[in-house]
Amino acid sequence: MKKVLFVIPTLTTGGAEKSLVNLLNLFDYTKYKVELLLFKHEGVFIKQVPKEVHILSIPNTLKYAFKSLDTDGIKQISSLNANLRRYLGVFYTRIKYKSNQNKGFQIRWIKLYRQAIKDLPGEYDVAISYMHGEAMYYVADKVKARKKMIWIHNDYNAEGFDKALDRPYVAQFDKIVSISEECVKIFCDNFPDAAARTVHIPNLTSSSLIKQMAREFQPVEYVEARGSDPGKVILLSIGRLVTQKGFDVAIQAAKLMQDQNINFIWYIIGQGELREKLQKQIIEANVEQQFILLGIRENPYPYYSHCNIFVQPSRYEGKSVALDEAKILAKPIIVSNYDTVKDQIIEDAEGIIVPLEPQQIAEAIIDLMNNPLKSMQLSEYLIQHEYGNEELIDMYYRHIG
Structure with missing residues (x-):
């Protein structure tokens, strides 16, 4: 039985989140042992996750990182490694990226979270980042798996990511999946080296x-x-x-x-x-x-x-x-x-x-x-x-x- 990990920040309302819940409700649990890692245990779709899926406890460093916009979270993550305090200053400088939040998230991961967050224990046959962004960076940097996959749910050009920052992360994935043919084309135009690894698979809908x-x-x-x-x-x-x-x-x-x-x-x-x-x-x-x-x-x-x-x-x-x-x-x-x-x-x-x-x-x-x-x-x-x-x-x- 293959061990598969899905990673997504939350299960709040949204197309990617709903798509994942639909997939999990159709999965064959006689062939796969499935675990789900959320950055925050919140969202209307959590109760729709089938009982066969093991929802992991959030590791402390990951939990604190994604509480880091409140005071308690900042104190917690800072106390884990005093050297990271300077990175907090860098991150808050990047608040200037308010008009381009996704680039701000890229900077946040590279300058702070990559150093602060510990590796996820264990090893998987397949690790899937079901969303682009920090879930992708987490799977690339912090998860041990024989095969890694990423799902792209949007028009990459419209998302505001810096592709120079994304390029080394995209290179670490064995398979890139997008939910429409046009999104595949747009993604491959940005990352031609990934074209042979990029496929179109539609969202599942019952x-x-x-x-x-x-x-x-x-x-x-x-x-x-x-x-x-x-x-x-x-x-x-x-x-x-x-x-x-x-x-x-x-x-x-x-x-x-x-x-x-x-x-x-x-x-x-x-x-x-x-x-x-x-x-x-x-x-x-x-x-x-x-x-x-x-x-x-x-x-x-x-x-x-x-x-x-x-x-x-x-x-x-x-x-x-x-x-x-x-x-x-x-x-x-x-x-x-x-x-x-x-x-x-x-x-x-x-x-x-x-x-x-x-x-x-x-x-x-x-x-x-x-x-x-x-x-x-x-x-x-x-x-x-x-x-x-x-x-x-x-x-x-x-x-x-």
């Missing part, structure tokens, strides 16, 4: 499970919104509250629609670092009654199922789990024209693709609201196609070994 969970309840928020106004159109977006997801643009689109007296309410499922900033923008735009940040929902599928239109205003994606789920539940989709979108959406058949501009998004939403036949045609196309792909688990086994 359509039967998603449809089953979508029937569990009707969202109370929707019931209340439609209670006094059955004609109100419900829009839904799902994603982390980060710059990538474009919710700032969505708020501007909502304002334009409000100014035209469009009868809608737009719900956002997700949590993230921009919540306070987005809420302030909502108040300033005076759309508090139309644009609602719901936070995390353990089962989001009834929210998909009962909405009228699914909107994804992302600045970039790899291959969006949320879009796959909206397709499975046959919702009319409006999505921004980020570089990899056509890997996932057939334009005007599976969804409407528009520029990431408030006016364009608002006009596309209003057009679907005013054209029920067009909306129905989008849904009918999706109903007639199967978007689940559990059978591709064998492709994972072939590459994991």
Whole structure:
């Protein structure tokens, strides 16, 4: 039986996190002994990890490192090695990288964490970093394994990483996996030496499970919104509250629609670092009654199922789990024209693709609201196609070994 380690920072809401949970729920535990290492034991998806997976206790140095933005964490990691105190100063200088957080994380790992964090005990047949960034650096530097793999979930060009800093880490991985063909191309353009080791494997999605969970309840928020106004159109977006997801643009689109007296309410499922900033923008735009940040929902599928239109205003994606789920539940989709979108959406058949501009998004939403036949045609196309792909688990086994 092969011993496999998966590493991911947390299991908070997000496409990569959901993708990993889907994979773990389809894994063959008669062939593999699977361990999971998180940098923080937090996230809505933790309880969805199957019982066969051993979730490791977080080693102390790793635990303290990822608490290091609070005072207690700084004291703890500093006390482990006094020589590292000077690196803390270097790291906080790098806070200047606020506009490019991923490069800040690279600097943090190289200047501080690589020296502070101890190696993970034990040895594995396969160690998998299921996310690019510090999980990749940890697997490369701190995990002993006969084979190492990395999953790339986004457009590398859009992520803001310094490829000169990444290059020696990428070189240490036996297999690089990305979830879309376009993401593979972009990654190989940046790291041509890795092209022979880079493959496309789609995210796994269980359509039967998603449809089953979508029937569990009707969202109370929707019931209340439609209670006094059955004609109100419900829009839904799902994603982390980060710059990538474009919710700032969505708020501007909502304002334009409000100014035209469009009868809608737009719900956002997700949590993230921009919540306070987005809420302030909502108040300033005076759309508090139309644009609602719901936070995390353990089962989001009834929210998909009962909405009228699914909107994804992302600045970039790899291959969006949320879009796959909206397709499975046959919702009319409006999505921004980020570089990899056509890997996932057939334009005007599976969804409407528009520029990431408030006016364009608002006009596309209003057009679907005013054209029920067009909306129905989008849904009918999706109903007639199967978007689940559990059978591709064998492709994972072939590459994991």
